[in-house]
Amino acid sequence: MPIRGQRVVIVGDSLSAGPHTPGQVLADRLAAAGADVRVNARVGRSANNFYGREDWRGQLQQIAATHPDVAIVVLGTNDIGLSMTVDAQRMTQLRDALAGAGADVYAFGPPTFPPGTRLVAGQPQVVRMMRDVFGGDRFIDLTPLTADLVTSQHRTGDQVHFTAAGGDVAGQRMADAFLRASSAPGGGWPVAVALLVAGWFLLR
Numbered sequence: 350m351p352i353r354g355q356r357v358v359i360v361g362d363s364l365s366a367g368p369h370t371p372g373q374v375l376a377d378r379l380a381a382a383g384a385d386v387r388v389n390a391r392v393g394r395s396a397n398n399f400y401g402r403e404d405w406r407g408q409l410q411q412i413a414a415t416h417p418d419v420a421i422v423v424l425g426t427n428d429i430g431l432s433m434t435v436d437a438q439r440m441t442q443l444r445d446a447l448a449g450a451g452a453d454v455y456a457f458g459p460p461t462f463p464p465g466t467r468l469v470a471g472q473p474q475v476v477r478m479m480r481d482v483f484g485g486d487r488f489i490d491l492t493p494l495t496a497d498l499v500t501s502q503h504r505t506g507d508q509v510h511f512t513a514a515g516g517d518v519a520g521q522r523m524a525d526a527f528l529r530a531s532s533a534p535g536g537g538w539p540v541a542v543a544l545l546v547a548g549w550f551l552l553r
Contacts, residue, residue: 352419352528353383358412358452360443361423364460365390369513371460371491372423374520375527382528387415395427396439413450420452421527425459425479425491426509429471433478440482455530456483457523460495466508489530494522 357379359365365372365388376386389412391403399405412420422443428436447454458479462468472492480488498504503515511519 352379352531355384355418356415357384357386357419357421358415358417358447359386359388359390359421359423360412360447361388361390362394362427363390363392363510364426365423366392369511369516369520371511371516371519371523374517375421375423375523378521378524379527382524384419387412387417390423393427394424395431395436396424396443397428397431397436399443400439409446409450412447417447417450417452419531420447420450420454422447422454422456422483423523424456425472425475426468428475428478429459429468433474436475437478437482440479444482453531454483455487455489455527457489457491460491460511460519461493461499463499463504463508468509486530486533489523489526491519491523494526495519 357376359372359376361372364370365376367373370390372390373388376388380386389408394403399408422440424440428440444454444456456479458476459468459472462472476490476492480490482488498511498515498519499508503512503518504510505512
């Protein structure tokens with residue numbers, strides 16, 4: 350799927366909020382490749398509290414009004430430690446809402462955290478849950494992309510967020526991984542599905 354000319358929305362948490370965050374760098378790289386990119390990010394956001402504390406109807410209406418071709422969910426860090434059963438339902442609800450707005454939906458999970466960080470133990474469960482929700486060809490595991498970005502050069506004192514240097518590297522890798530995934534066989538709308546949809550409209 351060529352990214353040039355595509356309308357892209359990135360839905361994320363603090364790892365996409367602000368310059369030099371991985372999600373924002375991802376947005377910048379896709380914009381440089383010719384996409385029209387918007388970032389919808391909030392500090393502390395999880396799939397669960399998106400529906401629990403935010404005006405989710407208003408947010409989704411705003412996203413739908415931009416007629417996105419692609420939606421990239423960059424969540425998971427604040428989902429660690431929550432009920433994976435409930436969170437999977439919310440992730441599914443978000444995925445379906447974005448798809449209902451016309452977007453081809455992809456997702457990145459949480460990054461690798463430095464050893465000893467409180468989030469390390471729960472990270473694999475979130476990765477498994479998100480892979481189940483978004484599917485193996487649409488979920489991009491951020492763990493291997495950030496495994497070497499765990500030092501003080503790349504992470505802030507809380508060991509969760511990225512320094513400018515770390516965010517730049519992570520975001521560039523995310524952009525590269527997304528472009529590979531979306532251009533692989535099965536990425537984007539398969540031709541057969543598009544033909545079936547076109548045929549359905551012709552036969553109505």
